[in-house]
Amino acid sequence: MTTPTTTKTILRAEGFSCPSCAAKIEKRVARLDAVQAVKVHFASSRIEVDHDAARTSVEDLVAAVAKAGFTSHPSAF
Numbered sequence: 001m002t003t004p005t006t007t008k009t010i011l012r013a014e015g016f017s018c019p020s021c022a023a024k025i026e027k028r029v030a031r032l033d034a035v036q037a038v039k040v041h042f043a044s045s046r047i048e049v050d051h052d053a054a055r056t057s058v059e060d061l062v063a064a065v066a067k068a069g070f071t072s073h074p075s076a077f
Contacts, residue, residue, distance in 0.1 A: 006052060010076070013025065
């Protein structure tokens with residue numbers, strides 16, 4: 001059995017304006033199978049996601065944010 005490797009992906013989100021929006025994004029992204037943790041930083045519009053990159057891609061994360069009604073893109077910081 002292989003051990004899953006955890007990757008931290010940082011996304012920048014656009015269009016959310018309240019803490020409840022951040023909670024909505026967290027709930028949607030956390031539903032993905034390989035996501036271990038998700039934290040939305042409201043003030044900086046950052047979304048930090050710990051996930052198994054072999055099972056959930058960055059594109060999957062961006063799509064989950066889009067399903068929550070917001071635009072996001074990968075960020076280096």
